Amino acid sequence: MKNLSQIAGGVAGPAVGFAATLLIVELVGFGNRADPIGSALLAVFVFAPAGAIAGLVLGTKLAMRMRGGENTGSLAGNSLRAFGALILLCAAAGTAYYIYAVTSATPWLNPNAATPLLVFEVRLPAGTVLPGSPREIAIELQTDINRMPGEPRFNRFRSDGDKPVIAGDVELAFRTAHRQLEIKIKGQPDRLYPIALSAKAPHAAQLGPWQTNADGSEIRYRAQWPGRD
Structure with missing residues (x-):
């Protein structure tokens, strides 16, 4: 295809134009500081698309200039292509x-998929x-x-020296990297633990290392996929 390079230049140009426009808007300090959300929307949905269109035309024109006399078609035609x-x-x-999201999603998004669990232990402060x-x-x-309720597993409760250890699990029903586990025990302060798993939460055969919480308790956990242990 004789005009492939012009088309390639036109395809690359919008990405450059989009990013360059956002950078310029940021550098010149465009926007209303009293309404940063409105300014950001204007930049993303008005100025940046205009920059992408300009980048498409300029990218096509640059590719045509690099080809010199070997060009085929007009600037408008190649830009449209x-x-x-x-x-x-x-x-x-x-x-x-x-396709990737559906085939790798957890059950509430894909009923035919397996149900992964967050399996955890929490080592409470001494006493x-x-x-x-x-x-x-x-x-x-x-x-x-x-929000998903979890299940305590009393058969796995134990003592680690003078520190009690509780255990449980909860379904990872959605693929997201933003997770935290809240544990409430009667007569004790509520505890919140960040869960540092990737969105897909790959299976792990063993619990990870203990992670210390602000109140002195510790947590360790893993993602468990059915049929993988």
């Missing part, structure tokens, strides 16, 4: 991500009393998408 190719690439990328019944403890996994 590059725009069409860009739309196809975006559509292909979006379709590929959608803390272990909860004796389900009514004395509440476990909740909090994410930016949902």
Whole structure:
């Protein structure tokens, strides 16, 4: 295809133009400081797209100039072809991500998928009393998408020296990297633990290292996928 390089230049140009426009807007201090959200929306949805269009035309023109006398087609025609190719690439990328998201999603997004669990242990400060019944403890996994109640596993409760250890698990129903585990024990302060797992939460055969919380308690955890242990 004789005009492939012009189209390639036109496809690369919008990304450069989009990013360059946002950088220029930031450097010149454009916007209303009293309304930063409105200014950001204006920059992202008005100025940056205009920069992307300019980048498409300039990228096509630069590629045509580099080819010299070997050019085929006009600047307008090659720019339109590059725009069409860009739309196809975006559509292909979006379709590929959608397929990946559905096929690798956890059950609430894909009923045919396996249900992964967050399996955890919490080592409480010395002298803390272990909860004796389900009514004395509440476990909740909090994410930016949902909240999921957890289950204490009393058969795994134990003492580690003078420190009691509680254990439990909770379903990882959505793929997100923003997770925290809240544990409430009757008569004790509420405790909140950040969970540093990736969005997909890959299976781990063993619990990770102990992580110290601000109140002196510690947590360790792993993601468990059915059929992997």
